[in-house]
Amino acid sequence: MATERYNAREVEARWQETWNEKDVFVTHNDDPRDKYYVLEMFPYPSGRIHMGHVRNYAMGDVVARFKRAMDFNVLHPMGWDAFGMPAENAAMQNNVHPKDWTYQNIATMRDQLKIMGLSLDWSREFATCDVAYYTQQQRLFLKFLDAGLVYRKNAKVNWDPVDMTVLANEQVIDGRGWRSGALVEQRELTQWFFKISDYSEDLLEAIDTLDRWPDKVRLMQKNWIGRSEGLRVRFEFFGAAPTGDTTLEIFTTRPDTLFGASFMGLSPDHPISIKLAETNPELQSFIDECRRVGTSEEAIEKAEKKGIDTGLRVKHPLDASIELPVYVANFILIDYGTGAIFACPAHDQRDLDFARKYGLNVKPVVLPKDADPATFEIEDEAFTEDGTIFNSGFMNGMTIADAKQAVAEKLERTQVNGQAQAKRQVNYRLRDWGISRQRYWGCPIPVIHCDSCGVVPEKYENLPVKLPDDINFDKPGNPLDRHPTWRETSCPNCGKPAKRESDTMDTFVDSSWYFARFTAPGCDQPTDPDAATKWLPVDQYIGGIEHAILHLLYSRFFTRAMQKVGAVDLKEPFKGLFTQGMVTHETYKSDQGEWLSPAEIKINETNGNRIAVHADSGLPVTIGAIEKMSKSKKNTVDPTDIIETYGADTARWFMLSDSPPERDVIWTEEGVQGSWRFVQRVWRLVNDLATNARRHEIDLAKSNGKALDLRRATHKTLDGVTKDLEALGFNRAVAKLYEFTNVIGKAAQQAGKDQQLDACLYEAAECLVQMFAPMMPHLAEECWSVLGHKVLVSQAKWPSVEKTLLIDETITMPVQINGKRRGEISVPREASKEDVEAATLQEDFVKRALDGNPPRKVIVVPQRIVNVVA
């Protein structure tokens, strides 16, 4: 009875239609069952979905379908992170409106997602560029403003003087604008900020409550917030600085190394640096040079350490006879501490590099354990580890921690100009969140600039502040800024003519609350507090590791801010977090050095050597490294092509196989084909059993022999797969299902001969189908129907494990002699340690190893292992 080949395209379309017709995945807020909210990070509508999306959404869909089978009321929505720069770039390059470009991309990508067969509630879909969405975001902004969580201050941006536009850090390449190639300058602009720093301590402390987050993400967030306890110390100038200051205030976390101070460092943006530069052209040009490095911390810290002596001198706070020079240095960040430091080159690498360059003093004050104080010297590497303080007067012999205490106490009591010389301070690396963007395609900031009243929030009843459609990108700069009429409005306060703010919000704002919006997507307020309370927090959030810090931290802040204004009633938005790895692929280069796509090449394998040639020309091709799929390296595979050839189930199955989900996965053609073969094999097997095994009204519990063995395998697999899916161990679940399919395949050779075995085969087949249903839902529906079910497998309850079948009466224990495996014994499961030991010593291979001597020791780990020490 030849079963027809499984036709994925036809079958998948048919079941998708059925799900759609029956509204199988539409979720109701009034469903009384326990809720489960699973969410994958929503995509940016870049044009087409890529394999990374397939992997991300396949994982989320497995969770959604699995939890649904566990009888939860599952919320599994989808939307679009639709504002952002690529739409404006497309507008400039292809003369297409950002709005049209975005909505067209959404339409394409929605279709692509739909053919993946994801169990999404599409009725809740929205895009962040929908007026309805950003209206509510503007409302939230105003509420935050009322609550004191928003303010304005000056901040630096990268400025392209040729394109007359603000550049993102990624648009600055080696200090030049990506399009114009012009040297980038820094400009100060007045910008809007969210006061995330109000929550520094809370955001840090609450990390410990996020026990279903990966440890590495929690650690990264802790380091990002960067709490440090230190000392603010005021150093007295000899004379005064040109700003009139008589002291220079610095922040340090290493006051214990104060006796190792060699010089003072000012940020190029420090007020004293700027004042001095007015009369010092050399310093001015140095500051200008620093500003061309860009605003990213990476660029600043990677640059060679450089500086200029200001000529100013300060007194050492612990020894007035020591005079320290004050430098302006390029590695000091204005945003951290006070923008000024004291440098101890012996115990800080940056300070050491600087001191070596300018021939400054290097005096070690922390002595490593076992080092000789008479000969210990610093060479090219600063000593930053633990040790004992020396060369430091009253602190000599102390530990670092004690010295920090001692110096803080002393300086707190010392007076300089009537103030304490130092005070203890907790400092955070976390800075307030600047949200102003000088761009068109974003959520307009709903404020108005009035000549009389200043900056005035727009009235709630006047929302939304809509983006105008009649704009163009034929000139550089922000189209909102130069729109003929859009900025003109009247002051909500005094009614006089006034101008709208033309900055729009950072797109991270859009993605900081979308998860709350999904709980009541049509609400005429940002959230429906009842719905939000019912659904939040998100039980399982899944997305890329690249969002480990910013997006997740901003969302955590936003949730607190929303709680403050009454929009939600919780602090932490994501109870469970999973960060999946990337999809990678080999890269190929022609002999001309051009990147080639996998579709353009052919691979021949001879004697294990893989040789690539150009598919058309036959010219040689170099096989390069395996890298993250990216358009620039052309090593991408289009999910639509794969799905057309093999079907969505095969693509999903392959994305979940092999690699652990948190690790990168390599896309290979052979791997997909392996998945495809499995789909066909399951299809044949299920059809075979549906025809030959038949269901029988028989008590399965009376099974014995082969039938019992099969039942044991069924329930052990069910138990294992259930646990694996619970823990998101998709690759382990897949391996178990392969193994189980092999077991059923063997047992199926006896189908039709024995009713008891047939009944167990039927049970096995049904369990198999249900277990892979979350991963390959279309194939599962088709198989489920072939097995005679009228209800959808998507709506069936997860089968329950018979615990008694998980326990074997006899177990095999490996026997080690001196820690090396030498054989094994079979013992009853409940055998005592003594019985196991006795049985072990009876074995010939043990007797031979002992050579007539008694064992020195026998270690029995029940149900695990026996180790005989000879």
Added chain:
RNA sequence: GCGGACGUGGCGAAACUGGUAGACGCAAGGGACUUAAAAUCCCUCGACUUCGGUCAUACGGGUUCGAGUCCCGUCGUCCGCACCA
């Protein structure tokens, strides 16, 4: 530069809290079926070996009856760094 992770056969990997290293899949080789091919099915598959074993989880040490797993150090690869999303 700072911060974070990862490293096991030809390849992707498995191994629950320290207890049989390599399950499962891919690739490869051999065989069956076929006029042939595809598909399918069966077998082999870490290295060395005097066939007793020996060596193997990036490398070098350590703890332990026992280490892929714990500790110290080294090397390599990848990710994030606040205006990409």
